[in-house]
Amino acid sequence: MFADWPILSLLIWLPILGGFLVLAAGRDAPHVARRLGLAVAVATFVASLPLWFAFERGTADMQFQELASWIPAFNVNYHLGVDGISMPLILLTTLITVVVVIAAWESVKDRIAYYMAAMLVMEGLMIGMFAAMDAVLFYVFFEAMLIPMFLVIGIWGGPRRVYATIKFFLYTFLGSVFMLVALIWMYIQSGSFLIQDFHALQIGLTAQILIFLAFFMAFAVKIPMFPVHTWLPDAHVEAPTGGSVILAAIMLKIGGYGFLRFSLPITPDASAVLDTLMIVLSLIAIVYIGVVALIQSDMKKLIAYSSIAHMGFVTLGFFLAFYIYSNTGDWEGASLGIAGGMVQMISHGFISAAMFLAVGVLYDRLHSRQIADYGGVVNTMPWFAAFFVLFAMANTGLPGTSGFVGEFMVILAAFKADFWIAFLAATTLILAAGYTLWLVKRVIFGAVANDNVAGLSDMNRREFFLMGVLAFFTLLLGVWPAPLLDVMNATIDHLVAHIAQSKL
Amino acid sequence: MNFEIPNFLPAVPEMFVLGMACLILVIDAFLPDSRRDVTYGLVQATLVAAAGLTLWLMGPETVLTFSDTFVKDPMADILKVAVYVTSFLVFLYSRPYLMERGIHKGEFYVLGLFAVLGMMIMISGHNLLTLYLGLELLSLASYALVAFWRDNSRATEAAMKYFVLGALASGLLLYGMSMIYGMTGSLDIAVIAAQLVAADESLNIPLVFGLVFLVVAIAFKLGAVPFHMWVPDVYDGAPTAVTLFIATAPKIAAFAFLMRLLVEGMGPMHADWQGMLIILAVLSLAVGNVIAIAQTSIKRMLAYSTIAHIGFLFMGILAGTDSGYASAMFYVIVYAITAAGGFGMIVFLSRKGYEADQIDDFKGLAKRNPWFAFIMLLLLFSMAGVPPTVGFYAKLAVIQAAVGAELVWLAIVAVIFSIIGAFYYLRVVKMMFFDDPQEGAEEPVQPSGALATALSINGLAVLLLGIFPGLLLSLTHYAIIG
Numbered sequence: 012m013f014a015d016w017p018i019l020s021l022l023i024w025l026p027i028l029g030g031f032l033v034l035a036a037g038r039d040a041p042h043v044a045r046r047l048g049l050a051v052a053v054a055t056f057v058a059s060l061p062l063w064f065a066f067e068r069g070t071a072d073m074q075f076q077e078l079a080s081w082i083p084a085f086n087v088n089y090h091l092g093v094d095g096i097s098m099p100l101i102l103l104t105t106l107i108t109v110v111v112v113i114a115a116w117e118s119v120k121d122r123i124a125y126y127m128a129a130m131l132v133m134e135g136l137m138i139g140m141f142a143a144m145d146a147v148l149f150y151v152f153f154e155a156m157l158i159p160m161f162l163v164i165g166i167w168g169g170p171r172r173v174y175a176t177i178k179f180f181l182y183t184f185l186g187s188v189f190m191l192v193a194l195i196w197m198y199i200q201s202g203s204f205l206i207q208d209f210h211a212l213q214i215g216l217t218a219q220i221l222i223f224l225a226f227f228m229a230f231a232v233k234i235p236m237f238p239v240h241t242w243l244p245d246a247h248v249e250a251p252t253g254g255s256v257i258l259a260a261i262m263l264k265i266g267g268y269g270f271l272r273f274s275l276p277i278t279p280d281a282s283a284v285l286d287t288l289m290i291v292l293s294l295i296a297i298v299y300i301g302v303v304a305l306i307q308s309d310m311k312k313l314i315a316y317s318s319i320a321h322m323g324f325v326t327l328g329f330f331l332a333f334y335i336y337s338n339t340g341d342w343e344g345a346s347l348g349i350a351g352g353m354v355q356m357i358s359h360g361f362i363s364a365a366m367f368l369a370v371g372v373l374y375d376r377l378h379s380r381q382i383a384d385y386g387g388v389v390n391t392m393p394w395f396a397a398f399f400v401l402f403a404m405a406n407t408g409l410p411g412t413s414g415f416v417g418e419f420m421v422i423l424a425a426f427k428a429d430f431w432i433a434f435l436a437a438t439t440l441i442l443a444a445g446y447t448l449w450l451v452k453r454v455i456f457g458a459v460a461n462d463n464v465a466g467l468s469d470m471n472r473r474e475f476f477l478m479g480v481l482a483f484f485t486l487l488l489g490v491w492p493a494p495l496l497d498v499m500n501a502t503i504d505h506l507v508a509h510i511a512q513s514k515l
Numbered sequence: 516m517n518f519e520i521p522n523f524l525p526a527v528p529e530m531f532v533l534g535m536a537c538l539i540l541v542i543d544a545f546l547p548d549s550r551r552d553v554t555y556g557l558v559q560a561t562l563v564a565a566a567g568l569t570l571w572l573m574g575p576e577t578v579l580t581f582s583d584t585f586v587k588d589p590m591a592d593i594l595k596v597a598v599y600v601t602s603f604l605v606f607l608y609s610r611p612y613l614m615e616r617g618i619h620k621g622e623f624y625v626l627g628l629f630a631v632l633g634m635m636i637m638i639s640g641h642n643l644l645t646l647y648l649g650l651e652l653l654s655l656a657s658y659a660l661v662a663f664w665r666d667n668s669r670a671t672e673a674a675m676k677y678f679v680l681g682a683l684a685s686g687l688l689l690y691g692m693s694m695i696y697g698m699t700g701s702l703d704i705a706v707i708a709a710q711l712v713a714a715d716e717s718l719n720i721p722l723v724f725g726l727v728f729l730v731v732a733i734a735f736k737l738g739a740v741p742f743h744m745w746v747p748d749v750y751d752g753a754p755t756a757v758t759l760f761i762a763t764a765p766k767i768a769a770f771a772f773l774m775r776l777l778v779e780g781m782g783p784m785h786a787d788w789q790g791m792l793i794i795l796a797v798l799s800l801a802v803g804n805v806i807a808i809a810q811t812s813i814k815r816m817l818a819y820s821t822i823a824h825i826g827f828l829f830m831g832i833l834a835g836t837d838s839g840y841a842s843a844m845f846y847v848i849v850y851a852i853t854a855a856g857g858f859g860m861i862v863f864l865s866r867k868g869y870e871a872d873q874i875d876d877f878k879g880l881a882k883r884n885p886w887f888a889f890i891m892l893l894l895l896f897s898m899a900g901v902p903p904t905v906g907f908y909a910k911l912a913v914i915q916a917a918v919g920a921e922l923v924w925l926a927i928v929a930v931i932f933s934i935i936g937a938f939y940y941l942r943v944v945k946m947m948f949f950d951d952p953q954e955g956a957e958e959p960v961q962p963s964g965a966l967a968t969a970l971s972i973n974g975l976a977v978l979l980l981g982i983f984p985g986l987l988l989s990l991t992h993y994a995i996i997g
Contacts, residue, residue, distance in 0.1 A: 038885075082908070084841075084988040085915065125885075147911070151902040158896060161941075165949045173949050177941055184901075184937055188930035191911070195918045195926070 017077050018061060019091040022101065023139040026055050026108070030131030037124035045116055048127030052105075052112040055134065059105040062098050068497050071095070071505030073144060073207075082147070087204050090144040095502030096271050096353065097141040099495060100264055103360045104141070106484075107260045108134040110477055111253040114368055117473075118252060118375045119167060126167060129159040130253060137261055141268065146194045146204045150187070153229075153265070157183055160254065160262070167251040175242075175249035182242040186232035190273075193225035197277070210276045213514050219281035226274045234266025236326060237296045240319045247315035248380070252371030255311065259318050259363035264356045267325045271349070271506065275329065279510035282333060289330035294435045296323030301442030305449070310373070310380045313450055314366045317406060320439060321359050327436060328352030328421040332510065334428040344427035345507045346500075351420025353499055358405075358413035358488055365402040365481040369395070372474050373454075377463050382453050386460025391467040396455045398470075398478040403451045405485050407444040413488035522580040525587035528568045528595065529635050535561040536628040543621030551619050555610055558624040559603060562631070566599040575997065579641060583703055586641035586775075590844070590994040594638045594771050601764040601851045602631050607969050608859040609756035611962075615867040618664050618754070626663070627760060630656035634768035640775055643692045643702040650688070650736070653768060654681050657761050661753040673752025680745040684735030691728025695781075698722050704780040711783040723787050729776055730791045737769050738818075739825045740798035750818035755865060755872065758814060759858040762821060763851045766828075770847040773832060778840060785835045792833035793925065799826030800929055804936040813874045816939060817857055820898060823936055824850050830929060831913035834920035841995040842912030845988055849897075849909040849980070856894045856973040863887065863962045863970060877943055879952030883959050887967075888947045890974030897977045899940040900933055905980035908988065 029051030037044025067074060073092030081089040093101060111130055119126045133156050140152035157180055164176035194204070196218075201208045214222065232239045243263075247255050275282055282289075297320050304316035329352045332345030372395060373388070374380055389396035405412035408419075418439070425433035459465050470478065488495065523530070539561070543554045569592055577588040606627060613619040633656060636649030658681065662674030696702055698718050699710035714722065731742065738746035750758045777788055803823030810816040828850070831843030864871035864880075881888040897906030910933065917926045962970065980987055 080985070082985040082988055084985065084992045085912075151907070154901055154907070155903045158892075158901065161944075162948060165945060173945055176949075177938070177945065180941060181934065181938060185934050188934060189927070192914060192918065192923065192926050192930060195911070195915045196923060198915065199919050 016061075018058065019075050019093065019138070019142045020077055022055060022059055022105070023091075023135045023142065025058065025135070026051055026131040026138075027135035029055075030128040030135070033131065034124055034128040037127070041123045044124035044127050048112050048131060049109075051131055052109045052134070056105040056109050059102055062093065063102055063498075066093075066098055066498060069501050071502045074098075076144070081145075085147070085198070085204065086202065087147045088145050089148060090205065091139075091142045092144045093142055095499040096268065096506075099353070099357055099498060100261075100268060101138050101141050103264070103357055104134060104137050104261050107256060107360060107364055110364060110368070110480065111256050113473060113477055114256065114371060115251075115253050118371060121167065126163070126251075126253070129163050130257065133159040133163075133257060137265070140265065144206055146198070146206050146209065149206065150191060150194060154184075154187060156262075160258070163254040163257075164246060164250045167254065168249040170249075171245070172249040175245040178242045179246040182232050182239070186229040186239070189225040190229035193222045196222070206272065209273075210509065212277070214278065216280055216284070216515055219278040219514070220284065223274055223278040223281035223285060226269065226278070230266040230269035230274065231292075232266070233269065234263055234322050234326065235319060236266075236292050236323070237300060237319070238292075240296070240300070243319060244312050244315040247318075247367075248309060248311045252367060252374065255367040255371075256364045259314075259367055260360040263318060263322055264360065267322070267329070267352065267356050270326065270329050271353075275332075276506060276509050280513055280515055282330065282510070286330045286333045289326060290334065290432060293323045293327035293330065294432065296320055297327065297436055297439045298442070301439055301446065304446040305442070307446075308382055310370045310382055310450065310454070311367070313382075313446060314363065314370065317366075317443065317446065318359070318363050320443065321355065321363075324418055324421050324436070324439070325352040325355050325359075327432075328355065328417075328424060331421075331424050331428050331432070332507065334432070335424065336511070338428055342507050342511050344424050345510075346503050347420055347427075348424030349503050349506065350496060350499060351417050351424060353417075353503070354413070354420060354488070354492060354495060355417025357495065358417050358485070361481050361485045361488070362402055362405045362412075362414055365398070365478060365485070366406060368474075368477055368481070369399050369402065372470060376467055382450065384460070385454040385464060386457045387455075387464055388467065389455045390459050391464060392469045394475065395470050398482060399455055400451055401482055402485070403447045405489070406447045408440055411486070411489045413485045413492070415489060416492045521582070522578070524572065525578045525580050526585055526639070527572060528565045529632060529639070531568055532561060532565050532628065532632045532635065535564075536625060536632060539621070539628065540625050543625060546621065548619075551621060554621040554624050555606065558628055559606060561628060562599045562603045562606075566596055569595050569599070583705070584642035584645045585639050587639060589997070590771070590774070591639045593990060593994045594767055594844070594848075595635055597767050597848045597851065598631060598634050598638070598764045601767065601855050602627065602760075604855045604859070604969060604973060605756075605760045605763055607965060608759055608855070608862050611966055612754070612756045612862045612865065616664070616754070620663070622663055623660065623756070626656045626660050630660070630760070631764070634764060637768040637775075638771040640772070641704050643696065643704070643707075643776075643780075646772060646775055647685075647688065647692065649768075650772060651685065653765060654685065654736075657681075657765065660757045660760060661749060663757070664754045667754065669752040670754055670757075673749045676745055676752075677749045680735065684732045684742075687728050687735070688732030691725045691732060694721060694725025694728065698725065704775060707780045708782055711781065714783075722784065726781055726784055726787055727791070729781070730788055730795075733769070733773050733776065734795050736772075737766065737825050737828075738822055739795040739829065740802040740822060743799070743802065743822050746822055747815045747818040750821075751812055751814045751872070755814070755858060755861050755870065759855065759862065762817070762858060763855045766821075766825075766854075767847050767851050770828065770844065774840065778832070789833045789835055792829045793922075796826045796829035796833060796925070797928055799823060799829065800932040804932045804939075807936065807939045810939075811874055812872050813861060813877065813943070814872045816874060816943075817854070820936070820939075821850075821854065823932065824898075826932075827910065827913050827929065830925060831916045834916035834922065836916060836920060837996045838992070839913075839916030839920065841988075841991045842909075842916045844994060845912050845991040846909040848987070848991070849905050852973065852980075853894055853897045853906060853977055856890070856970065856977065857898065859966070859970050859973060860887070860891050860894065863966060864960065874943060874946065875953060876956070878946045878950040879957070880947040883952055883957070884961065887960075887962070887970065890970060891947060892944055893974045893977050895940040895943055897981070899937045901937070903981045904977050905984060905987075906977070907981065908984040912988065
């Protein structure tokens with residue numbers, strides 16, 4: 012019944028226009044800005060629900076398509092559509108935006124209307140990017156979202172915010188312009204900017220490798236992979252809580268989404284040639300960055316490094332496909348790895364959001380992110396401690412939480428590829444447990460460390476609600492991932508069938 | 516000898532502007548200083564009426580007249596309209612600046628109008644002499660404009676530099692033209708092109724010799740590296756209102772000049788001038804973007820940014836394809852609109868005795884006037900080529916042209932330097948949004964009514980053209996390809 016509605020356009024433009032409305036109406040009235048911002052975010056979330064319910068499972072076709080001519084001179088169209096990969100990410104975006112808007116309720120005091128507007132505009136741009144079927148449209152959304160994020164970190168961030176935000180902008184800009192050249196090159200070859208036409212393009216191996224590297228620059232920076240990850244800890248540490256949540260929960264996923272949408276299907280042969288490199292980089296992220304996370308003294312930095320390590324699992328899952336094929340001669344394990352990576356992305360969206368919110372809760376009270384400033388928080392904030400431990404467990408991949416499902420699937424796929432890959436990947440279970448539980452031990456348990464901690468008050472209703480929602484989804488996905496897998500299966504099978512065919 | 520009455524119709528806008536410029540010159544002489552707004556109003560009305568005439572005469576066919584020395588084609592029509600629009604904006608932005616400094620004189624507008632006429636002739640020149648005359652009319656008016664704030668020693672110095680180097684460039688241009696004339700026996704653009712196709716191979720070296728001088732002269736006028744030295748000095752030294760003028764509309768005319776000379780005239784020698792333009796483009800991109808980082812004066816920064824933009828412009832042209840020319844045309848129009856807004860912001864922040872020409876003067880603008888900080892943000896991101904502003908599509912178009920001409924390496928060089936370029940634009944954004952205002956400049960600023968409206972429209976146009984770039988892109992494609 013929803014198939015004829017321009018639902019994707021609504022999801023893109025409602026928050027963008029709503030954001031400007033918040034700016035206009037709430038500039039001098041913080042209360043109006045908060046309420047209006049929440050109303051727009053909730054309305055967008057509600058409007059995104061039909062995507063889930065009306066989505067036709069069992070087909071890899073693009074659904075909810077919209078098509079309008081946009082730049083006829085270059086054959087660029089306003090072409091939207093979602094499949095099993097992008098649809099869950101859009102829902103994640105609309106949900107997390109609601110969380111972020113509520114989280115900013117009291118903690119953002121300066122220029123709240125601008126903050127709300129930036130978040131809402133960013134939401135619209137991110138949805139547009141996930142829904143774009145045209146490469147130029149994709150690129151426009153992909154780049155445009157840098158502007159609000161640049162402002163969010165730069166205006167509401169911590170002491171080194173200017174350094175962090177310029178680094179963030181230039182890193183991502185650097186990555187994406189090479190992708191632009193690659194997209195244009197493919198347009199010259201195919202005469203169209205439609206991403207699906209790029210998928211069908213026959214490209215020689217040298218060109219494929221160059222295109223792969225161009226995409227790699229764009230998406231590896233975004234996700235981020237070792238060794239281009241260094242912007243992330245800086246950006247996370249300096250960003251305000253909401254900015255960190257958006258960054259970790261959604262923006263990192265854009266890199267993963269890009270690998271699935273562009274790198275694998277457009278350059279399968281180059282992916283097959285370079286998969287060892289990708290697997291090695293993923294394993295470095297998992298093992299080395301995991302060790303780096305252990306020694307952090309700043310909570311946000313620790314979670315940021317943990318994000319990089321978890322994203323290593325995503326790229327590992329994606330690029331195992333060719334390794335598995337050359338080892339076992341069939342593509343079944345490949346689907347498992349890719350599906351595992353996808354589940355990991357969604358799950359990480361909930362868990363990292365919750366972890367950053369938890370740090371935000373503490374930061375709002377004591378204005379410190381240093382682990383050393385805390386200790387024995389459980390004594391004064393029992394509810395908070397309960398949630399914190401839950402999400403810490405999810406972060407380590409405890410069965411029953413969503414963190415387990417994705418990691419388990421990827422490790423299972425890795426076993427089909429090579430025992431040692433699986434072995435190294437599985438070390439994350441130990442490393443993540445190490446850095447996360449040690450964090451819990453130092454912050455939550457033990458004796459009350461100082462007078463500040465003794466004076467802490469537990470979470471209020473608003474914070475409780477946010478944590479509760481995220482905990483619900485973390486557990487739901489942990490015990491019952493089937494609905495999510497159902498949505499993705501057809502698309503992933505189609506993708507694997509596509510990359511199984513050489514373009515040479 | 517037969518004498519034919521030429522077809523005047525295609526040149527009606529030029530004749531109208533010439534007549535009005537002379538008339539306004541006379542009227543202005545009889546006006547007291549307090550009534551200079553009459554001159555201003557007449558000049559703006561002339562631009563509007565000229566735009567009306569050009570639009571009225573617009574047509575898809577190419578018309579030659581005055582013994583084939585003058586051409587009217589869709590490219591000329593569209594570029595002329597772009598010149599009127601940018602000049603209109605420039606005069607509008609300039610008025611408060613001139614009034615506050617007590618130099619609100621009629622000469623500014625009349626010289627400006629003569630410069631507009633020069634640009635129109637450059638756009639429609641179909642003969643080496645017509646093109647040269649148009650260029651000189653524009654240049655002489657520009658020299659005088661830079662010098663017209665007599666009491667200001669920096670402006671006078673800038674005018675001297677501009678004049679000497681400009682005269683040198685004109686000399687080089689004439690020398691190159693005479694070489695071409697010697698080899699082909701004609702001044703007519705179309706005849707030259709035909710002669711070149713049929714030219715004997717032994718003429719190749721003298722022809723390339725002449726071509727080098729043409730390219731050097733064009734590079735001088737546009738400010739491409741290594742002939743760019745005058746650009747920062749003149750932009751910085753001239754009164755902001757004049758910088759605003761010489762940095763915007765003349766670039767559109769220079770694009771047309773380049774099209775007429777190199778593409779229509781020397782088109783058969785594309786392989787020769789392509790290499791020259793590649794060198795100029797790469798050097799301009801590199802020097803413009805890298806040196807801009809070190810600037811503390813925003814006028815100098817924008818001057819170097821212009822140099823970098825010229826590099827992009829060359830990229831579109833040197834591709835040598837119709838879509839390349841169309842993308843360069845799109846680029847130059849977008850550049851003119853964006854640069855007008857950028858310099859307009861400097862006018863807006865400056866006051867009597869305070870030029871606001873340092874980058875630091877933009878500090879904390881978001882606190883002093885959030886709306887115009889947003890407008891400047893749009894303009895800067897457009898210059899950096901970040902979507903959804905129109906500057907992105909300009910870059911997309913020229914990169915597309917370069918890739919289409921199998922110059923992928925050049926496209927990659929260009930994007931690398933545009934990342935470097937992004938840094939100095941970001942730095943201004945950073946100062947506006949993340950820094951506190953400078954001491955003594957904390958109070959809110961509000962531009963006067965007309966300036967505020969025009970700047971807002973200019974900034975929003977950069978955004979709206981970015982969201983709906985199809986029309987302008989189609990228009991430039993229509994102008995070149997038909």
